């Protein structure tokens with residue numbers, strides 16, 4: 001288990017380029033299985049989850065060629081479906097959440113798929129009903145072996161239909177779209193998730209010959225086609241990393257420019273940080289965060305305490321709530337953080353409380369933060385990272401704190417943030433990696 005040792009209290013300065021989006025990369029990589037023709041993908045982040053998925057695809061028979069440090073060519077001409085029966089597959093596919101999206105393309109192209117219970121953050125119950133009910137509607141059948149936590153899915157033919165998803169699941173929508181693009185006839189998916197990740201996936205599939213309309217909305221119409229060809233695709237900048245850097249700049253009183261953000265695809269993210277009192281300047285496609293001694297949390301118009309809650313897109317993403325929470329600990333004013341989707345994602349506040357933050361965990365979904373207004377600095381402590389976003393939030397807290405902090409289990413951070421220590425040290429941070 002590796003750790004970071006952080007000397008806090010230093011201000012950062014300079015420019016940083018966001019990595020390619022982790023959650024988009026996972027969808028796009030799974031999608032390469034749907035065509036036998038070459039697919040070139042640019043801006044692939046070099047992070048643990050993505051590298052694990054590339055390795056898994058390679059084991060399944062996908063020819064993987066690394067063109068540059070962030071561009072790859074994939075060719076899924078000969079897929080070895082027998083690999084799905086091996087222990088190696090089970091181990092590797094269950095090591096991350098994103099691997100679940102190989103089911104859709106495998107069903108579309110080969111009529112069968114297998115999947116162990118996927119991994120990912122332990123942030124509460126993460127059901128897969130939306131995936132399987134959606135695939136069933138298209139004509140697939142599945143059984144779940146609870147002894148070895150294995151799903152077997154098969155379909156002699158997939159047929160388009162109307163479906164109303166029971167929830168707007170991000171990976172669930174991707175899986176159903178990936179199966180429906182090659183189903184017979186028309187599929188309508190209502191209550192579809194519509195994150196930029198999915199918009200990108202659907203646009204890529206259309207470039208490959210799919211017929212998807214309604215992209216960006218929660219009503220997708222898909223006319224099935226028989227064959228999908230190759231394409232080239234560039235992954236968007238990671239909006240969660242961009243939000244993390246905005247929070248980091250504010251909390252450490254730093255002046256940072258985040259380059260090439262695709263501001264048009266960030267939805268509510270900038271405005272939520274602005275409501276925390278953080279000044280942002282949009283310079284072309286860059287976000288400039290000036291050095292700010294203090295930032296003050298807005299109230300609602302009627303004067304009541306601000307609530308920041310997650311919602312399905314285009315609402316505020318749950319993946320940035322931990323960062324909003326940590327940033328609020330040093331703001332002036334108070335905010336209620338309401339994490340509706342996941343029930344175990346706020347428990348990391350214990351560590352912030354140990355560092356001196358004033359937080360009341362009202363219940364597993366809600367925490368009230370009473371900002372210290374930088375009157376009292378947080379103090380460095382030793383802690384462990386429970387999940388990817390809590391991990392980065394603790395890193396931000398440690399960078400703003402007085403003294404030394406140690407964060408253990410940083411594999412949780414590395415699975416989604418590319419060389420974060422090196423990139424932040426280039427801006428003046430003092431982070432050492434201990435193996």
Ligand SMILES: CC(=O)N[C@H]1[C@@H](OP(=O)(O)OP(=O)(O)OC[C@H]2O[C@@H](n3ccc(=O)[nH]c3=O)[C@H](O)[C@@H]2O)O[C@H](CO)[C@@H](O)[C@@H]1O
Nearest residue numbers: 023026097098125126167168169170171172312318319341
């Ligand atoms: C690999 C990947 O892409 N992971 C992301 C994906 O996970 P993932 O696709 O696994 O998450 P889902 O969208 O399926 O759902 C996440 C959680 O929210 C709940 N839920 C979902 C939809 C809804 O309308 N109401 C509701 O309560 C679900 O029951 C579940 O507990 O989306 C999550 C929600 O944005 C993000 O946190 C994850 O980073």
Ligand SMILES: C=C(OP(=O)(O)O)C(=O)O
Nearest residue numbers: 097098120121319388389
């Ligand atoms: C929860 C997350 O990831 P995963 O779905 O891969 O666990 C995340 O990216 O915040």
